[in-house]
Amino acid sequence: MRIRKYDHNFSRRAFLEKTALGVAGAGLLSPLWSSIARGADMSKVYPDELTSIEMYTKGKIKAGDIITANNVEHVKELLDPVAYHQVKTMGRRIHIVEPVKDVSSLYPAEFLEATLRNKGKAVLGKDNNVYTTDGKPWIGGVPFPEPKNGIEAAYNLTLSWGRHDYSQYAVRDWDIDPDGDLSYQYDFVWCELNTTARTNGDIWKGKDDLLRYQSVFFTAPNDSAGTSFLSIWDYDQSKFPDLHGYIPAFRRVRQFPTNQRFEPLVPGITLFLSDAWAAGDPLLTWGNYKIIGRQPMLGVIGPRNFHGGYHDNWEKPVHGGPKDQTFFDTYMEMVPECLVVEAEPVGYPRSPVGKKRIWIDVRNQMYVAYNTYDRRGEIWKSFEPHYALQSNDKMTRKDGAHPAWSWSSVHSHDLQSNRMSRFVQAKSVVGGYQSHYDGTKEDVYNKYLTVQAMQRLGG
Numbered sequence: 375m376r377i378r379k380y381d382h383n384f385s386r387r388a389f390l391e392k393t394a395l396g397v398a399g400a401g402l403l404s405p406l407w408s409s410i411a412r413g414a415d416m417s418k419v420y421p422d423e424l425t426s427i428e429m430y431t432k433g434k435i436k437a438g439d440i441i442t443a444n445n446v447e448h449v450k451e452l453l454d455p456v457a458y459h460q461v462k463t464m465g466r467r468i469h470i471v472e473p474v475k476d477v478s479s480l481y482p483a484e485f486l487e488a489t490l491r492n493k494g495k496a497v498l499g500k501d502n503n504v505y506t507t508d509g510k511p512w513i514g515g516v517p518f519p520e521p522k523n524g525i526e527a528a529y530n531l532t533l534s535w536g537r538h539d540y541s542q543y544a545v546r547d548w549d550i551d552p553d554g555d556l557s558y559q560y561d562f563v564w565c566e567l568n569t570t571a572r573t574n575g576d577i578w579k580g581k582d583d584l585l586r587y588q589s590v591f592f593t594a595p596n597d598s599a600g601t602s603f604l605s606i607w608d609y610d611q612s613k614f615p616d617l618h619g620y621i622p623a624f625r626r627v628r629q630f631p632t633n634q635r636f637e638p639l640v641p642g643i644t645l646f647l648s649d650a651w652a653a654g655d656p657l658l659t660w661g662n663y664k665i666i667g668r669q670p671m672l673g674v675i676g677p678r679n680f681h682g683g684y685h686d687n688w689e690k691p692v693h694g695g696p697k698d699q700t701f702f703d704t705y706m707e708m709v710p711e712c713l714v715v716e717a718e719p720v721g722y723p724r725s726p727v728g729k730k731r732i733w734i735d736v737r738n739q740m741y742v743a744y745n746t747y748d749r750r751g752e753i754w755k756s757f758e759p760h761y762a763l764q765s766n767d768k769m770t771r772k773d774g775a776h777p778a779w780s781w782s783s784v785h786s787h788d789l790q791s792n793r794m795s796r797f798v799q800a801k802s803v804v805g806g807y808q809s810h811y812d813g814t815k816e817d818v819y820n821k822y823l824t825v826q827a828m829q830r831l832g833g
Contacts, residue, residue: 406520406711406736410477410490417475424670424710425473427452441468441706452672452708454733454743456756456789465694466701473707474676479763480738482811483776485537488573489515496529502658503611504529511582511609513575516739524663524715530739531653531732532611533571533585536780537740538773539578540813541566542822543780546689547797549642554696557793558642561594561803565822567813570609585609587823588650590639591831594804598640600832603630604825605647612658614721617647618825620832627825632659636726644788644795649757652732652744659721660730667714671733673742674760678705679782683768687800690783700794702783704760711736727754748790758785773811780811 409419423429427449428436434448435441441449446461453461460466478486492506496517499505502525504512512533518526535541542565549558566588569581584607591602600622605615614632621628635648635655648654682688694701713734719725728751733743744757764771764778771778786795802808821827 410737420710425475425708427470427473427672427708430670430708435470437470437472437707439470441470449672452670454671454731454745454756454758455753456745456787457672457743457758459789460694460701460785460787464700465698467693467703468672469678469703469705470672471676471678471705471707473709477737479677480675480735480740480761480779482537482573482773482779484573484774485515485534487515488513488575489519491515492517492575493519498525501610501612503609504533511570511577514571514573517571519739521665521713521739524665524717525657527665527713527715527734527739528653528657528660528663528717528732531651531734531741532657534568535586535651535653536566536811538566538780538811539568539572539574540811540818541780542807542810542818544800544803544807544809545797546687546800546803547643547645547795548699549644550695550697550700550794550796552792554698554700556699558640559595560592560598560640560643561805562590562592563803563805563807563822564588564590565818567818567823583609585611587819589822589828591822591828592640593807599804601640602828602831603639603647604823604828607656610658611656612721613656614659615656618828620828622832625832627828632722636722642793642795644755644786644793645797648727649744649746649755649786652730652741652757655719655721659719660717661720662716662718664716665713666716666731669712669714669733671709671712671735671742672706673709673712673735674704674706674758675709675735675742675762676705676707677763677766679760680762680764680766680771681782681798682764682771682801683766687802688782689798689800692796695794700796701785702760702796702798704783709735709737709742712742753789755789756785756787758787760784778811780809 431448492515495506516530521527545562547560551557568586569578569584586607588605592598602620604618607615617630690702692699715732718729728747728749730746732741734741746755748754760783762782783798
């Protein structure tokens, strides 16, 4: 017989105490980051009830089970409110799998190496931007592995969205209306090029005054092909990005106002620029950041969520909703400790968003759930990411010398209109564009990240 040293309420009490005292360090049995540096697994850091859903639910749910409306109450506190609603009322099913114990599988390898190498070198300046201890722009990796407050936690998301110096995502999107019908289907390409906060600490082409170039351009269907947007981000997070857009019907590039970040990119889609990585706007255009809690969660983070090798274009089976096509099949697992962070859009007086709430996995400081609320305080949207190390029994996709890590799919659910946009990072989309993380394989800047590129892609 095994005697349990820690009962179910131990972690609850410990998390409440850490939140009340503002304790920064992650881990309950031993410091998380010391264990990561030693390569130790999570059993050394958290009690069993936080690494085993069977222990957490006292045997009611175990790995291999499927969460449905019939048993979702057992894990209600481990889901964000929208995910719970989807299972309880919309026919969503969630597969439960054994949790990841090796934290290195939750990062791109080079980004983790930069995080370990640069730990302790980030500071908040007087202007509330992030600098190294010698006053330079950030040099790569998570700047605050053990955030002391909400603003530090938010910087971990903001400075390097996809955690590669360059990311190019070939995205296939399906937009499902409230009746469960497919109303729109889009192919688009999303590109991110960091000029600072790069994994090797260099500055891209000397542009230390910028953080990133980011573009999105649509390739299908024909009536939307050529629609494109380009955001140029200052390093100073109090400044709004320059936002340029090309609309094929007008055959010209125009500059958009900053509040355009809270509107659909194209008809029918629920994706806003503001949604990206739960940090789609410059950090200091939001404010009142605060950590409101710590808790375990269920997150879609493991390799079962990569479908390369099982589908030619890495697409996923679907289910649920009125026509059985609203949700992707997803595989969730226990995330032992999440920070719960809230913020308000202080730089956008006309923003329809009143606040956002983000659940952040402390092990890689990446969000696992994200809800926005309207000005009345009602939940508006959920943006649920699905991550995976891109390696399974069919194939391994490399990022340099290591298996690649990235997001694999997203549920973007407008709860108030009950419209769902679900999209995958596909192998390729119409136009022949492919997903990859190598900014040296072509001149990505001139090809995808300038105003001239927007005109050319739109033509």
